[in-house]
Amino acid sequence: MNSAPPPDTSVIPVHVAIVMDGNGRWAEERKKPRLLGHKAGVKSVRTVVETAREIGVKHLTLYAFSTENWARPSLEVKGLMSLLDSYLKSERKTMLKNDIRLKCIGQRKRLPPDVRKTMDWVIDATDQCSAMTLNLALSYGSRSEIVRAARQLAGQCVDGRLNVDELDDQKLSNHLYTAGQPDPDMFIRTGGEKRLSNFLLWQVSYAELYFTDIKWPDFGRDQFLEAVADFADRQRRFGKTGSQLSKE
Ligand code: IPE
Ligand code: IPE
Ligand code: MG
Numbered sequence: 001m002n003s004a005p006p007p008d009t010s011v012i013p014v015h016v017a018i019v020m021d022g023n024g025r026w027a028e029e030r031k032k033p034r035l036l037g038h039k040a041g042v043k044s045v046r047t048v049v050e051t052a053r054e055i056g057v058k059h060l061t062l063y064a065f066s067t068e069n070w071a072r073p074s075l076e077v078k079g080l081m082s083l084l085d086s087y088l089k090s091e092r093k094t095m096l097k098n099d100i101r102l103k104c105i106g107q108r109k110r111l112p113p114d115v116r117k118t119m120d121w122v123i124d125a126t127d128q129c130s131a132m133t134l135n136l137a138l139s140y141g142s143r144s145e146i147v148r149a150a151r152q153l154a155g156q157c158v159d160g161r162l163n164v165d166e167l168d169d170q171k172l173s174n175h176l177y178t179a180g181q182p183d184p185d186m187f188i189r190t191g192g193e194k195r196l197s198n199f200l201l202w203q204v205s206y207a208e209l210y211f212t213d214i215k216w217p218d219f220g221r222d223q224f225l226e227a228v229a230d231f232a233d234r235q236r237r238f239g240k241t242g243s244q245l246s247k248e
Pocket of ligand 3: 022023
């Protein structure tokens with residue numbers, strides 16, 4: 001049972017992006033192998049996906065594995081890939097039931113073939129779901145995403161399909177993995193670090209940033225609702241003055 005008073009979630013962010021950090025330290029504190037922390041983290045993924053869907057978040061982007069994470073010990077990488085595979089297999093039904101569309105963003109080709117297959121299976125099955133889009137960032141790095149977009153646009157300029165002067169923010173956004181989705185309104189990072197770690201650098205330019213020391217396996221429904229309540233309390237000015245906004 002949830003005993004905390006319901007936080008004020010009157011303003012719901014349309015798109016929430018989360019750096020799910022702290023699994024390893026959570027396990028190490030308990031003198032357990034790091035993989036156990038990742039396993040515990042899967043529970044938080046389930047809870048946060050469910051809560052986000054329930055309160056009406058339309059896009060949820062979870063940073064599950066970065067391009068830099070390939071440099072971790074191979075056993076940890078293998079363990080993470082296998083956890084990801086079993087998470088996707090077990091969640092397919094729930095995603096369908098909750099009308100959640102799965103999308104994966106990142107360097108898909110670097111993922112093991114069996115994970116890619118499972119991913120495609122769930123992506124195809126949930127293709128028509130529309131209540132919420134769940135973006136899993138896998139082998140994701142923001143700089144390489146931007147370089148990829150720049151290459152595609154440069155290619156179009158070279159072939160004469162695009163005029164250099166026509167290049168603008170929107171056109172670049174259209175070539176990112178998140179094309180067609182609104183930018184995150186809110187960026188959450190658990191685990192105590194206050195950095196972006198190459199996550200959605202372009203897309204978070206006007207996101208509200210929220211950092212918490214709580215490690216990802218301990219980040220549940222109440223913690224997520226508290227973060228959303230904090231968001232509801234902020235005034236987003238987008239460069240204008242506070243008094244301009246109060247007149248709008
Ligand atoms: C985040 O937890 C999950 C991944 C990066 C895959 P970490 O594994 O980075 O946990 P800490 O930061 O070492 O505690
Ligand atoms: C960011 O966490 C990546 C994910 C949560 C998947 P890291 O633990 O890899 O980031 P750094 O190394 O602390 O910057
Ligand atoms: Mg970490």
